[in-house]
Amino acid sequence: MPHDRSLEGYLRRPEFATDLLQITKGVIAATGAWWISDAVLDSQMPFLAPWTALLTVHATVYRSFSRGVQTTIASTIGVGVSFLIGNYLGVGLWTFALAMFVGLAGARLSWIRDEGVAIATTAIFILGSGFDSQQPLLVDRLLELALGVAVGLAVNLLMIPPLRDRQAARYIDSVNRQMGEVLTDMSDQFSRSWDSDAAQEWFERTESMSRELQSAWQTVRFARESRRINPRTAIRARRLRRRGDTADSAEKESYENILFRADEGISHLRNLARTLREASSSEREWNTSFRDEWASIVADAGRSIADPDAEVEPIFDRLQQLSTDISQDRSLPETTWPIYGSLITSLRHIVVIVDDVASTRSARESD
Incomplete structure (x- = not known):
């Protein structure tokens, strides 16, 4: 689409304002989720909440909601897969590969296809960060994932949802x-x-x-x-x-x-x-x-x-x-x-x- 090629014309384009707003939302959502997870919940894995918050902040509220639900389901499955494999098979080369196979296969499910890869990435976080120390904290990990989704949705709802x-x-x-x-x-x-x-x-x-x-x-x-x-x-x-x-x-x-x-x-x-x-x-x-x-x-x-x-x-x-x-x-x-x-x-x-x-x-x- 033809546009004014000057800097002023670029800055006045609605696409520029929307992109800048989207970046700002991502920064606020991820930073807010990290602060709550680290300072309030005193989490041992404070990156789970900001990670899911960042995944949840999409360009529209509807997409944030639908993708947020998918991220929550996929991440929960990833936590469950990690604890099952780690608890019964232990953490090693082949069990880690098994967790990745299950996670990537689950990502093909049609009802979580958009965010299904979160099954595998969640397993990477949990198995790769010391499973023995994380095993007793299954409920905490799920709480942090839900926190990230909630913060992402809240930010997208409150910060001038775009109409385009x-x-x-x-x-x-x-x-x-x-x-x-x-x-x-x-x-x-x-x-x-x-x-x-x-x-x-x-x-x-x-x-x-x-x-x-x-x-x-x-x-x-x-x-x-x-x-x-x-x-x-x-x-x-x-x-x-x-x-x-x-x-x-x-x-x-x-x-x-x-x-x-x-x-x-x-x-x-x-x-x-x-x-x-x-x-x-x-x-x-x-x-x-x-x-x-x-x-x-x-x-x-x-x-x-x-x-x-x-x-x-x-x-x-x-x-x-x-x-x-x-x-x-x-x-x-x-x-x-x-x-x-x-x-x-x-x-x-x-x-x-x-x-x-x-x-x-x-x-x-x-x-």
Whole structure:
């Protein structure tokens, strides 16, 4: 996604603020868990609590909760495996290897797959730090693991749980802006002249947009996840209910629907580029009236997608009038109709999407 490459622009990116907040949360959670474990519980293994706290602090509260539960289960299994093997088989080369095998095999269980490796790492901590001294302290080890998870969850709940709306909005706006820029460039060159290289460049830019759209989808899904088990979401919902606002439903429409529509728009834009690329290699005289009006409509469509607040004449009506005028022009050679028809059809689909882009952008900004 294009960004301001200056230092100030980098520091103002929402991703920077989110990453910095995530680092801060990890530091506070791990340090707090270590202090409680060392100073309050006087633990002989004060690294278990900060380790699980660090594993629990994820980018969203929902993920912290789900991964925290998995970490607790996996670590508890790891403690149990360690004490069973150490107590009945002793600690040695082969028993340590057995503990690792059991731990890594258990990590493949689907219901703890994300944090299943904690079975093996917990066994490493316990067996590798002197099993004989740890054997009587099984309950203490479990308490420290639970402490780490609790501290991680508490920190993530209390320290401004992220919503990621701004990142999602920036991706959406970036894709729209690029579509608008390609249409504007296409209009400018079509009104004068263009070659296959220019058309190929437009085609490749649509491919780049499709790749960026995948990143946009990931960010939007992450934004949805960040709303689950998030106190900011509940507070925001209460505020909206007091105002009688329905912005949440409009905002949902703005993110999911606009990405679907943007994907359609990119497909039609790619088809436009392909048609113009093929037309550039053929020798034909373009109808001046069609060329001027189609280029004007494309330019306004590009402006409307890139900036929904831009003042343009009603695009769809102009395109319909262009179709009518061309169909009544008896002087057009029959061989030009497939190309003209393809350009009009693709642009008609994009024009419909323009209205969706403008309305969903308006809904998102009102939210």
